[in-house]
Amino acid sequence: MVLKKTKKQMREKPRENCAIFGVTCNDFGFSVSMLLYQGLIALQHRGQESTGISLLKTGGKIYTYKKNGLVSKVLDNPIISQYWGNVGIGHNRYATTGAVGYKSMDYIQPFHFKNNEIEFTMAFNGTIANFDEIKKNMDDMGRIFITDTDTEVIAQLIGSIAFGTEDWPEVLKLTSKLLDGSYSLILMTDEGDIYAMRDPLGFKPLCIGELKTEKRNLYFVASESCAIDAVGGKLLRDVEPGEILHLSHQKDIHSEMIIKSQKTALCQFEFVYFARPDSIIDGVSVAEARLKLGRFLAKNDPILKDPEIRENAVVVPVPDSGRSVAVGYAKEANLPYVEGLMKNRYIWRTFIIPGQARRKAAVKEKLNPIKSVIEGKDIILLDDSIVRGTTTKELVSLLKTRGKARNVHLRISCPPIVSPCYMGIDFPTKDELIAGRFQKLYNENYIEEIRKKIGA
Missing domain, CATH: 3.60.20.10 (Aminohydrolase, N-terminal nucleophile (Ntn) domain)
Structure with missing residues (x-):
């Protein structure tokens, strides 16, 4: 509606x-x-x-x-x-x-x-x-x-x-x-x-x-x-x-x-974000779809060839929709999976909280790094999507400042969202989408510029 x-x-x-x-x-x-x-x-x-x-x-x-x-x-x-x-x-x-x-x-x-x-x-x-x-x-x-x-x-x-x-x-x-x-x-x-x-x-x-x-x-x-x-x-x-x-x-x-x-x-967002993992949509298990996305990301990840990163890396999900993807990634990469972020379950999903400023503040209210398991580590952070980039930037900063992570390597299960959707999804304009905005500004280098913007 x-x-x-x-x-x-x-x-x-x-x-x-x-x-x-x-x-x-x-x-x-x-x-x-x-x-x-x-x-x-x-x-x-x-x-x-x-x-x-x-x-x-x-x-x-x-x-x-x-x-x-x-x-x-x-x-x-x-x-x-x-x-x-x-x-x-x-x-x-x-x-x-x-x-x-x-x-x-x-x-x-x-x-x-x-x-x-x-x-x-x-x-x-x-x-x-x-x-x-x-x-x-x-x-x-x-x-x-x-x-x-x-x-x-x-x-x-x-x-x-x-x-x-x-x-x-x-x-x-x-x-x-x-x-x-x-x-x-x-x-x-x-x-x-x-x-x-x-x-x-x-x-x-x-x-x-x-x-x-x-x-x-x-x-x-x-x-x-x-x-x-x-x-x-x-x-x-x-x-x-x-x-x-x-x-x-x-x-x-x-x-x-x-x-x-x-x-x-x-809508692809059903499998990467909206739906509960225990749901089956059009004959496909949402949890299994997310596991496969995680495996695919690991198979194609160049940083896994770096022995220094592998030795120090842990796979951390952004709860809750990043969990299944992170499990799939960790299994395929043969890396330890850790719950490095504590979620306050009384704060609702930031993507569908109305208002940009409120969404930004909700990140710190909703998630807190578990310093004892991520301090000094190379965090391979698995999340479902980057829409505006606001919450992702705040989260990367949290892991580095509160969690004392050495590095944060961000892996996203959803392809870059470069265009608006008028079918009832929560991003009506291209300028609101960080991928769409940066693609227009930086052409083929836009992914690297997004990385710089969010601090990963």
Whole structure:
């Protein structure tokens, strides 16, 4: 979900990453609210600004509760007990700051749509590039909007297409044809059906699972498989790019249709940063992918041929997403792996903390070198990516000043990010990207200049 901003804000402010989760059960006497809580807790890493749930009570009434804050604070025991239903969806949001009203309740998902004809609630992860155009067309039709988000634009668009019909797969198919961007979304109707849809490029991940017992059958849809694991479910498969799935509390899961594309384009950041290591995305283990990236880096690292460096080197990960990469590197290089950085787990991920100054300060709050294991050592530091370069520079400085490391050799599992992404990732401009900026300034020498800038 993206907020509409001024031109200046659009250039300067980041975009976002979110989590969606849905569950349906064939037992009307069973509430899925606790399962929603557990699933959203497992997906907390994808967004910490706000959380919300929608549940369907017997009789077809949809109840939605949402609030700014972490899942554990928003969905406390009284709320879990109060909101009862055998079908529900939930959402964690990482908001784009800088737009007026971004903390308003109206901006928190799920988005609840209701008019005289239809009612549904929707949770969305992605960015719609042409939402301004769609919104203008709907404004001209007399539609009234309460937010400046693409989430509401999609909901209003679905509501317009669905007017006078009960064919939800066809409604979503027509909606998809009008959307230009990346998205995974889930929609819950007032009849208790959940529909899941993934964009034709498959940019955002989405998967389905099940849990069958003697008493009931439950089906799940989630941004990552770790959420299905968290509720005791079994991963069935990923939602295919362009696929529309129907999760019915009365029947089972079945694919309605696939909107075919000539290619797919899963975001590389899922494997290097966003996703939890215990997730499986498009059939690939995130942890295994990171291990292989580490092995590849070691196989192609010229410093490993220097006997003086090898004798004094230790492999150190930047926790948490650098761990698997560092393990792969250390095994391939036959070097000791050490935990040389202590992480404060009460500080959230610096990449998706809104605001440049706040991200910079958060590095020192979040990570502290363990001097006893790195003092005097050649640190081979493994991290997932360099985006702006601000946090990396601070981290290298910390290892040298507080940790007393002799040298820091930085190894990054993600290729240089030289161009912006408008598919919902947190770097909208080329000037914000250190690789993009330095490539323009220094041409083929830009990697060396980045090294100098960050002090490695």
